[in-house]
Amino acid sequence: MRKNSLIPRVNANCATCSLRELCLPLGLNEHEIILLDKLVSHKCKIQRGEFLHRAGLRFQSLYAIRRGFFKTCILEKDGRQQVTGFYMTGELLGLDAISTETYNCDTVALEDSEVCEVPFAKLEEMSRNIPTLMHHFHKIMSREIVKDHGVMMLLGSMRAEERLAAFLLNLSRRFVKRGYSASDFILRMTREEIGSYLGLKFETVSRAFSRLQDENIISVNNKHVSIHDMDRLRSKVGNS
Amino acid sequence: MRKNSLIPRVNANCATCSLRELCLPLGLNEHEIILLDKLVSHKCKIQRGEFLHRAGLRFQSLYAIRRGFFKTCILEKDGRQQVTGFYMTGELLGLDAISTETYNCDTVALEDSEVCEVPFAKLEEMSRNIPTLMHHFHKIMSREIVKDHGVMMLLGSMRAEERLAAFLLNLSRRFVKRGYSASDFILRMTREEIGSYLGLKFETVSRAFSRLQDENIISVNNKHVSIHDMDRLRSKVGNS
DNA sequence: TAAAAGCCTTGATTCAGATCAATTCATAGG
DNA sequence: CCTATGAATTGATCTGAATCAAGGCTTTTA
Numbered sequence: 296m297r298k299n300s301l302i303p304r305v306n307a308n309c310a311t312c313s314l315r316e317l318c319l320p321l322g323l324n325e326h327e328i329i330l331l332d333k334l335v336s337h338k339c340k341i342q343r344g345e346f347l348h349r350a351g352l353r354f355q356s357l358y359a360i361r362r363g364f365f366k367t368c369i370l371e372k373d374g375r376q377q378v379t380g381f382y383m384t385g386e387l388l389g390l391d392a393i394s395t396e397t398y399n400c401d402t403v404a405l406e407d408s409e410v411c412e413v414p415f416a417k418l419e420e421m422s423r424n425i426p427t428l429m430h431h432f433h434k435i436m437s438r439e440i441v442k443d444h445g446v447m448m449l450l451g452s453m454r455a456e457e458r459l460a461a462f463l464l465n466l467s468r469r470f471v472k473r474g475y476s477a478s479d480f481i482l483r484m485t486r487e488e489i490g491s492y493l494g495l496k497f498e499t500v501s502r503a504f505s506r507l508q509d510e511n512i513i514s515v516n517n518k519h520v521s522i523h524d525m526d527r528l529r530s531k532v533g534n535s
Numbered sequence: 536m537r538k539n540s541l542i543p544r545v546n547a548n549c550a551t552c553s554l555r556e557l558c559l560p561l562g563l564n565e566h567e568i569i570l571l572d573k574l575v576s577h578k579c580k581i582q583r584g585e586f587l588h589r590a591g592l593r594f595q596s597l598y599a600i601r602r603g604f605f606k607t608c609i610l611e612k613d614g615r616q617q618v619t620g621f622y623m624t625g626e627l628l629g630l631d632a633i634s635t636e637t638y639n640c641d642t643v644a645l646e647d648s649e650v651c652e653v654p655f656a657k658l659e660e661m662s663r664n665i666p667t668l669m670h671h672f673h674k675i676m677s678r679e680i681v682k683d684h685g686v687m688m689l690l691g692s693m694r695a696e697e698r699l700a701a702f703l704l705n706l707s708r709r710f711v712k713r714g715y716s717a718s719d720f721i722l723r724m725t726r727e728e729i730g731s732y733l734g735l736k737f738e739t740v741s742r743a744f745s746r747l748q749d750e751n752i753i754s755v756n757n758k759h760v761s762i763h764d765m766d767r768l769r770s771k772v773g774n775s
Numbered sequence: 776t777a778a779a780a781g782c783c784t785t786g787a788t789t790c791a792g793a794t795c796a797a798t799t800c801a802t803a804g805g
Numbered sequence: 806c807c808t809a810t811g812a813a814t815t816g817a818t819c820t821g822a823a824t825c826a827a828g829g830c831t832t833t834t835a
Contacts, residue, residue, distance in 0.1 A: 369688060373773040377688040391684060393677035399684070419670060423663045430659060436676045437633035443683035444631060444639070448609060448617040450690035451734035455792065486813065494691035499792055501814055517801075517813075533613045695822065726783065739822055741784055757783075757831080 309335060309411075317385030317472065318359050319413065319435070322427050331428065334421055335359070337412040347388065347402040347410065354392035356412045360384050363408020364483040367391075367400040368491070378491040380442075381405075381466075381484060384473055387413075390439055405483040450494045453532070458493040459503040460531035463513070467522060478522040507531075549575060549651075557625030557712065558599050559653065559675070562667050571668065574661055575599070577652040587628065587642040587650065594632035596652045600624050603648020604723040607631075607640040608731070618731040620682075621645075621706075621724060624713055627653075630679055645723040690734045693772070698733040699743040700771035703753070707762060718762040747771075 309320045310328045319335075320328050338361060341347055347358060347365065365382045379400055382388055392398045393415065422429035449458050471477045482489070486497040486504075493500065507513045512528050514521045522528055549560045550568045559575075560568050578601060581587055587598060587605065605622045619640055622628055632638045633655065662669035689698050711717045722729070726737040726744075733740065747753045752768050754761045762768055 369684060371688065371692075371773050375688075375692050375773075377684075377691050379684045379687055390677055391680045394674045394681050395677075399681055419666065419673070423666065423669070426659065426663065429663070429669075433659070433676070434634045436673070436680070437630055437635075439680050440631045440676070440683065441634050441639055443680065443687065444609060444617075444619045446687055447619055447683065447690060448611065448615075450687060451617050451731065452611075452615050485811090491691065496793055497813080498794080498815085501812095502792090505814075533611050533615075725781090736823060737783080738785085738824085742822090745784075 308332060312361070314359075314361065314385040314473075319387065319428070319432065321431050323425065323431075327425050327428065330421060330425065334417045335411045335413050338409055339412060341404040341408045341410065343404055343406050343408075345404050347404065348398045349401050350398055352398045354389065354396045354398055354415070356414045357387050357389040357418070358402075358410040358412055360386050360388065361409040361411050363410075364405045365402055365408065366405055366484060366488060367402050369400045376491060378484075378488050381492065383469055387435055389415075390436055405488075446492075455493075455495055455499050456503045456506060457532050458495065459489075459500065459507065460528050462489065462493060463520065463522065464525075464528060464532065467525075478525065480520055482518040482520060548572060552601070554599075554601065554625040554713075559627065559668070559671065561671050563665065563671075567665050567668065570661060570665065574657045575651045575653050578649055579652060581644040581648045581650065583644055583646050583648075585644055587644065588638045589641050590638055592638045594629065594636045594638055594655070596654045597627050597629040597658070598642075598650040598652055600626055600628065601649040601651050603650075604645045605642055605648065606645055606724060606728060607642050609640045616731060618724075618728050621732065623709055627675055629655075630676055645728075686732075695733075695735055695739050696743045696746060697772050698735065699729075699740065699747065700768050702729065702733060703760065703762065704768060704772065707765075718765065720760055722758040722760060 309315055309318075309332050310325070312318070312320075315321070315328070320331055323331060341363070350370065360382055362384060365388060366378050367380045367382065367388070368376050368378045370376050388402055388410070389398065391400065418428075418432070422432060449461055453461065466480065466482075467477045470480050484492075486500045489495075490497045490500045495503075504513075504515045507528070508515050510527070512522070512524045512531070514523065549555055549558075549572050550565075552558070552560075555561070555568070560571055563571060581603070590609065600622055602624060605628060606618050607620045607622065607628070608616050608618045610616050628642055628650070629638065631640065658668075658672070662672060689701055693701065706720065706722075707717045710720050724732075726740045729735075730737045730740045735743075744753075744755045747768070748755050750767070752762070752764045752771070754763065
């Protein structure tokens, strides 16, 4: 977290958090959750457009998203920017920073958000005594790797429309897990950010949206997306 | 590891292994290394072209590469294949399998190789008592994530020649770490496998090689690559 | 040692997506 | 509330990489 302590903090509380089955505490018993609660002592609010942290800052903590939506991106020296991920509630930010002890990417809130700070050294210390916690943490890291391999597949071998279809299906699945509609949601990111993530220019993203709409598979109204035909959307992926 | 036990096994020995500073034991003291040795009790040889494991097999162990070279790839249902990584000595295979408890990718030896089996449950157990080991393992996983983000950047925003240049520089760096020449090496993979990894067709890879050669930056003779002008090769990356 | 199979290179052509450009639409700020 | 700024759409054109095709080289194996 930035030194700038204008960012408000309040107590976190895993035991009563509705996200606990999506988040770090998965599988812990009552007693263990109380221990974890001591570790995750601070929540902090990040306004839309603000940085949780910038690349280069020294790594201390992971952040679990309690509310809101983030993007992470890396910046090449020549100015090119690549969005490396979009993160929603219950997901962990900062896993890439463990290796270098420095955050490797800029992390920006795409809507008003709130994160729980997880001091990493303490997490490691605690996980020595809570094998379930350790194991689940390993699964979370491994899942990140699997996710990235999926994106590599997408970037390496899919065409524009396929990429967008895969992207929408991925968002949909994650919304469902959180109790939201599978077929009706608001995009938090711009066409340009989607394009960066999918390896496309924003005009191409826009055209791909329009084409899916013309085929009556989805409808798009600016940031509002409705999926009308989930099966045909699915068949767009991996059929080319 | 496959049940098929024709694959020969011999005792491993981290304490005397020349790769130990690249591999899992990094930072451990003499006593701790001896403990780790008990855990990593089996080595096993894999001939060129053979699978270490296939996607779908139940996950039990990570594998540290003692000798040789591997590729990992995932297969889409429509038959498309994507190479997700190339791995050399001292690197860990199987990190992606922790999340699903099933190997997610096919892992194939690209030359005669030897791996050390690391039973994962035992590694977790042991790392409870050896904080250095736990921390280093976390760094290794995190490094994998950072590496994947780099590949996403490459796939998302670089052009063919840039991608190949970045790829060669990456190989070069890894060879140096292992005591080999930075500028002179043998590729273990085909043009098609390079292409799959870089999101290009093999003809494009071949042309990119030829162009770098025409510019006297490298010379290529089939699988043998010599880098003549490291600076110009570097300037190919991130200058477009 | 020859034949076969796979791998690599290079040329010609095509095409998906990038780029350039013009408008419209939405949101934020004065 | 209106204006300004950024976001999105859509069209026209261009281009880098894919595709199609042919031939040479290497490695394997019979």
